[in-house]
Amino acid sequence: MNANTGARLAIIAVALALTSNARAEGVPPMPRDARTLAAAGVSTGKTSTSAATAQASRPDFSGVWLPDGRKNAGQWPKQPPFTPAMKASRAAYAAKYLPQDKEVDDENTSCIPYGMLTTMLGIAQYPFEILSTPTQLTLLTEIFGSVRRIYLDGRRPPPELLPSRMGFSTGHWEGATLVVETTHLTPENEGSARPGSAAQRIVERFSVVPDAQYGKELVDEITVHDPTVYTQPITVTMRYKWAPDVQVGEYLCQQDIWDQNKEGHPSEIPWRK
Amino acid sequence: MRALAIAILLTSSAVAAATPDFSGIWLPDPARAEPWPTELPLTPAARAQMQAFDPATRDPISFCMPFGTPRNTLATDSAIEIIQTPGRLTLIFQPDLSNVETRRVYLDGRTLPAEPDPSWFGTSIGTWDGDTLVIETVGIETDALVSGNGLPHSDALRIVERLRIENEPGAGKVLIDEMTLHDSKAYTAPIVTRRYFTWAPNAPLRESHCAERLWIDKLWRDRLAEHARARSSTVPKSAPEGEGR
Numbered sequence: 001m002n003a004n005t006g007a008r009l010a011i012i013a014v015a016l017a018l019t020s021n022a023r024a025e026g027v028p029p030m031p032r033d034a035r036t037l038a039a040a041g042v043s044t045g046k047t048s049t050s051a052a053t054a055q056a057s058r059p060d061f062s063g064v065w066l067p068d069g070r071k072n073a074g075q076w077p078k079q080p081p082f083t084p085a086m087k088a089s090r091a092a093y094a095a096k097y098l099p100q101d102k103e104v105d106d107e108n109t110s111c112i113p114y115g116m117l118t119t120m121l122g123i124a125q126y127p128f129e130i131l132s133t134p135t136q137l138t139l140l141t142e143i144f145g146s147v148r149r150i151y152l153d154g155r156r157p158p159p160e161l162l163p164s165r166m167g168f169s170t171g172h173w174e175g176a177t178l179v180v181e182t183t184h185l186t187p188e189n190e191g192s193a194r195p196g197s198a199a200q201r202i203v204e205r206f207s208v209v210p211d212a213q214y215g216k217e218l219v220d221e222i223t224v225h226d227p228t229v230y231t232q233p234i235t236v237t238m239r240y241k242w243a244p245d246v247q248v249g250e251y252l253c254q255q256d257i258w259d260q261n262k263e264g265h266p267s268e269i270p271w272r273k
Numbered sequence: 274m275r276a277l278a279i280a281i282l283l284t285s286s287a288v289a290a291a292t293p294d295f296s297g298i299w300l301p302d303p304a305r306a307e308p309w310p311t312e313l314p315l316t317p318a319a320r321a322q323m324q325a326f327d328p329a330t331r332d333p334i335s336f337c338m339p340f341g342t343p344r345n346t347l348a349t350d351s352a353i354e355i356i357q358t359p360g361r362l363t364l365i366f367q368p369d370l371s372n373v374e375t376r377r378v379y380l381d382g383r384t385l386p387a388e389p390d391p392s393w394f395g396t397s398i399g400t401w402d403g404d405t406l407v408i409e410t411v412g413i414e415t416d417a418l419v420s421g422n423g424l425p426h427s428d429a430l431r432i433v434e435r436l437r438i439e440n441e442p443g444a445g446k447v448l449i450d451e452m453t454l455h456d457s458k459a460y461t462a463p464i465v466t467r468r469y470f471t472w473a474p475n476a477p478l479r480e481s482h483c484a485e486r487l488w489i490d491k492l493w494r495d496r497l498a499e500h501a502r503a504r505s506s507t508v509p510k511s512a513p514e515g516e517g518r
Contacts, residue, residue, distance in 0.1 A: 062358065111337060111484035131356050131363055133296065138356055140363070140375055147365055147373050149478075164480040250392050253372075253484070254337040258416070261336060 057176045059208035062132040064248060065218050065240035067122025075236040076121060076194070086229050089190040097191060111253035113144035115165040116182055117194055117202060120220055122238055129248045130218075137171065137178075145251045150180050157184055163198065171206075178206040200226040214241040292401055293438045296357045298478065299448050299470035301349035307467045309420065314462040319425050326423025333416055334371055337483035341393040341417025342410055343432050343452060345374045347468060348421075352476040355448075362399055362406070371483045378408050385411050391428065393417050408434040419454065427458035446472035 082090065102109055113119075119128075119141055126142040139148040150169040157168045167185035171178050182202040188195050205221040218240040225233045252258075315323065326332075334340060340348055345366045354365040360381035366374040378397040389396040389412025396412040410432040419426055435451040448470040455463050 107488055110488050112482055112488055131358050131361070133356065133358060136356070138363075138365075145373055145375065147367075147375070158477070162479075165482075166480060250339075250394060252338060252393070258333060258336045258338045261330060262416075 058173060058178075059176060060132060061130045061137060061178070061206065061208065061218060064127050064129045064243045064246045066127045066243040066246060067125045068217065068239040068241050069122070069125045071239045072122055075238065077234060080194075080234060081231045083227075083229065083231050086190060086195065090195075093189075093191045111144075113146050113165055115188065115196070116148060116167050116169075116185060117196070117222070117224065119143070119146060119148065119166075120204070120222060120238060121236070122240065126251075127243055127246045127248050128240075140248060142248045142251055144253065150178075152178075163187065167202070174205075176207060180204040180206060194224075195229050196224075197226055197228045199228060200224065211242070214243070216242045218242070293404055293406075294357055295355045295362060295406070295436065295438070295448065298352050298354050298473050298476045300352050300473040300476055302469045302471055303349040305467075305469040306347075306349050309424070309466065310464070313424065313464065314460050316459055316461060319427075319459040322425045323423045326425075328421070328423070331423070332418065332421070334421075334483075337372065337487065339374050339393040339417065340366070340368060340371065341374075342376055342395040342397075342413055343434075343454070344418055344420060345376065345394075346434075346450060347419070347452070347466065349468070351481075352473060352478060353470070354478060362408075367478060367481050369479075369481055370486060371481060373481070380406075385409060391415070395432070402435075404437055406436040408432075408436060410434070425459060426454070426456050429456050429458040431455045444471055448472070 097105075100106065108114060114124075119139075124143050128139050128141040131138040131140065135151070135153040137150040137152065139150075140146075141148070146166065148166045148169065150171045152171050154172075155170065161168055161184050163184050163186045165186050167182040169180050169182040171180040173179070180203070182204070183200075185196055185200050185202070187198050187200070201224075203223045203225065205219075207219050208216050209219055211217040220238045220240070221235065222238060223233050223235040224230070313320075313323075329335060339345070345368070346353075346364070348366075348368055351366070351368050353367075356363045356365070360379065362378040362380055364376040364378070366376075368374070374394060376394050376397060378399045380399045383398060385396060385398055391412055391414045393414045393416075395410040397408055397410040399406050399408045401407070411430070413426065413428075413430050413432075415426065415428055417426075418424060431454075433453045433455065435449075437449055439447050439449060441447045450468045450470070451465070452467065453463050453465045454460065
């Protein structure tokens with residue numbers, strides 16, 4: 001064996017090691033949708049239809065993001081296209097229960113977290129962090145300390161999955177856009193600012209765009225489908241600023257109750273008396 | 274030369290194997306949770322604090338506050354999810370009837386702050402010791418308990434955890450967390466305990482919100498109050514209890 005053969009073997013050894021390293025980090029084979037797109041001849045990149053280019057053009061969503069309050073304000077329609085039946089039940093609800101005592105009657109004031117839609121509307125301008133792996137996006141919100149998972153591994157909702165405030169989200173890539181569908185959301189009744197039935201289906205299109213001020217922005221185009229609530233789907237586009245220097249803090253909703261208790265007097269929260 | 278190539282191969286794969294991937298869903302094994310020693314090495318003040326512990330008034334989770342670190346990691350009642358990303362290990366806890374808790378462990382080479390801001394989940398960094406991840410945590414809020422029976426700690430608490438994965442015959446992948454609690458103000462000697470987690474990729478992760486039970490409780494109180502009001506307006510005040518129904 002000469003030196004050249006040895007060098008070649010060493011190169012092969014390094015290549016093998018890199019391959020096994022990639023496997024150890026859970027890098028999957030070419031994703032299904034990229035293959036499908038390439039097979040269908042759909043252009044997924046500017047210059048190439050190859051699946052590799054499609055994968056390379058995918059943005060990295062990981063990091064900390066802050067809702068862009070200036071751009072997001074007023075996006076949700078003031079007069080949503082409620083169905084006649086929903087209009088009637090909202091009127092009946094208002095006649096019976098409004099005005100509301102927020103301190104007693106508002107579930108978020110009572111530390112029950114926002115649902116997925118309100119969370120993504122970024123009304124409270126708290127940061128959230130995205131952890132990105134090839135099979136899952138995980139959003140860690142500061143407000144209510146919530147966790148939202150978006151599965152990218154092609155799974156379907158398990159049978160008899162119960163509804164939850166974050167729902168069940170799956171995503172697939174369309175070029176550089178991640179398309180996410182969410183179902184199994186906890187229904188919100190006619191008294192809610194944004195009612196939702198068990199049939200509610202939310203489709204989001206996530207992308208990253210350059211931004212002169214913040215470097216980049218995460219764009220989430222949200223379309224809410226719920227024929228029993230709205231006569232037509234509602235679409236809004238939310239933007240979140242890249243915020244690498246921001247830390248997602250701990251959100252301790254019940255801090256006041258705990259503090260009052262520590263100070264030796266029982267809670268002042270009306271419904272805990 | 275072939276021997277050299279094989280040696281390179283072995284070394285490279287050993288390096289790849291040296292940093293295991295903790296990502297996934299893990300179920301704590303309550304049967305293997307190491308019990309606390311019967312004689313905890315506590316200072317007199319910490320011992321008195323523990324003896325006076327009243328869960329109804331002094332347990333944060335009774336008030337929807339967090340378990341906090343390390344109690345979230347030591348509790349054995351629900352699945353945990355670990356997400357490993359470049360420079361980070363994130364542990365997500367969803368204990369039944371409590372809120373989600375998230376521990377962030379930085380693996381990016383940063384050092385621990387000299388004066389960390391106290392927080393319920395602490396400030397954590399991790400370094401590799403072969404196939405073991407060594408996590409150091411400081412800056413834990415003193416309101417957080419170490420255990421549900423009131424084991425306290427001071428602001429001097431420093432937690433060292435050694436995390437590794439073992440393949441056990443019959444059990445498959447097992448995550449072992451060997452935890453040492455150092456606290457010069459509350460403990461007279463370090464306290465060591467271990468937890469075992471089995472690999473459970475299909476375990477369901479349920480959303481849990483502590484306030485939900487309080488909210489439902491409130492709704493029921495409203496409902497009962499409304500019922501009582503309706504009853505008092507339809508039943509004459511003079512009627513004996515139980516009549517008119």
